[in-house]
Amino acid sequence: MMTDKVRINSLNANSLSQSNETFLARQAEFESNVRSYPRKLPLAIAKAQGAWITDVENKQYLDCLAGAGTLALGHNHPDVIQSIQSVITSGLPLHTLDLTTPLKDEFSAYLLSLLPDQGKEYCLQFTGPSGADAVEAALKLAKKVTGRSGVISFSGGYHGMTHGALSVTGNLSPKEAVNGMMPEVQFMPYPHQYRCPLGIGGEAGVKALTYYFENLINDVESGVRKPAAVILEAVQGEGGVNPAPAEWLQRIRKVTQEHGILLILDEVQAGFARTGKFFAFEHAGIEPDIIVMSKAVGGGLPLAVLGIKKQFDAWSPGHHTGTFRGNQMAMATGLTTLKILKEERIADKVAEQGEWLKGKLAEMQKRFPVIGHVRGLGLMIGIEIVKPHEAQDHMGCYPADGELSAQLQKTCFEAGLILERGGRGGCVLRLLPSLLISNAELEIFLEKFEQALLNAGVKPV
Structure with a gap:
């Protein structure tokens, strides 16, 4: 009788004799039109290790997407694999609802220790397995705590695709033909280093946006009722890598505290050393009321957790549940990941690499003016693609070029480099690689990216 390990090895061996096209055609036959990544990155993955993916045709790709930031340690880190094997052989059940285990106890204590002031003022809530599930819980809790129903979110923000999470997400495309979104969601402009939403730019633009937010809350004629919560990302990811x-x-934190409004920080993509700090909000030295965590917190497996200031833990038992909130394997891989990130000071490494990489991209920008702006923190970097031969606006910004950005993603893929896109019209190429990526691998990224620019017909100056 064939063992599972032999069967998987056999499947992998057979897959390497088939084509990407064959698997993609079968996927199109099996799956809904909603699938997206296979349309941009047309491959079937056979295996992966570290920052590298190998497709069924044995071609290698440098993966700068890493599960949209989920794989903080890259693919199949040996310690993560060992933690999975340890759970399997331990006798632990794989799911426990919200019953505790020694593993969950250790994971919870370690995660809390990473929150502000070592988590002394926080408790944890395990939600369903996705970041969107955690956002839903955070919104519900804020309404329960305050007795109010409104929420302020920000243009360009992304919080998920479930009903409430989509309601507070800026992107209009997935909202088409979806009527009856969550009421009383007020969107406000979010600062943008390159394209100030007020058309001012620079420090003056930031000051104006700061004043605008405070005035909206204080103005009795604003037309916006005092909300239950403000939800935001300290670095917008899908919105084009915009650091706040x-x-x-700091001013948003001050105003929300003064008015009894809960501040929800969505750290799903930016959390856990991605930006050069354990949490992106740490760059501003603030403490949120609710922290939304997913992606990297599960070490590559599905897990979502809220960090809630204890004074706002207003839940009654069973008032928010979820079958898969007790994913033991994700707690094992998550614990292993968090320990490596903390004990090996990965955030410091990431901060240093991010500054170095932005410097290299800025040098490339001088030769390739289609690179309109390079921004981000740590290994969460955005490259905005523009039309440098067209007229600049009054702030000196060139028009965005989503079409060239899509072409560059394609030529990068053909060159063996996996990147994601984001921002308005998909004009921003985004880097979210493994946080363990080496400097040598980042040099490979730069080589492949420059070659992709040339292959796309972009001429250097």
Whole structure:
């Protein structure tokens, strides 16, 4: 009788004799039109290790997407694999609802220790397995705590695709033909280093946006009722890698505290050393009321957790549940990941690499003016693609070029480099690689990216 390990090895061996096209055609036959990544990255993955993926045709790709930031340690880190094997042989059940285990106890204590002031003022809530599930719980809790129903979110923000999470997400495309979104969601402009939403730019733009937020809350004629919560990302990911200025975040924290409004920080993509700090909000030195965590917190497996200030833990038992909140394997891989990130000081490494990489991209920008702007923190970097031969706006910004950005993603893929896109019209190429990526691998990224620019017909100056 064939063992599972032999069967998997056999499947992998057979897959390497088939084509990407064959698997993609079968996927199109099996799956809904909603699938997206296979349309942009047309491959069937046979195996992966570290920052590298191998397809069924044995071609290798440098993976700068890493599960949209989920794989903080890259693919199949040996310690993560060992933690999975340890759970399997331990006798632990794989799911426990919200019953505790020694593993869950250790994971919870370690995760809390990473929160502000070592988590002394926080408790944890395990939600369903996705970041969107955690956002839903956070919104519900804020309404329960305050007795109010409104929520302020920000243009360009992304919080998930479930009903409430989509309601507070900026992107209009997935909202088409979806009527009856969550009521009383007020969107406000989010600072943008390259394209100030107020058309001012620079420090003056940040000050104006800061004043605008405070005035909206204080103005009795604003037309916006005092909300239950403000939800935001300290670095917008899908919205085009936009870091929030510290001054702006600090003022939002001050105003929300003064008015009894819960501040929800969505750290699903930016959390856990991605930006050069354990949490992106740490760059501004603030403490949120609710922290939304997913992706990297599960070490590559599905897990979502809220960090809630204890004073706002207003739940009654069973008032928010979820079958898969007790994913023991994800707690094992998550614990292993968090320990490596903390004990090996990965955030410091990431901060240093991010500054170095942005410097290299800035040098490339001088030769390739289609690179309109390079921004981000740590290994969460955005490259905005523009039309440098067209007229600049009054702030000196060139028009965005989503079409060239899509072409560059394609030529990068053909060159063996996997990147994601984001921002308005998909004009921003985004890097979210393994946090363990080496400097040598980042040099490979730069080589492949420059070659992709040339292959796309972009001429250097």
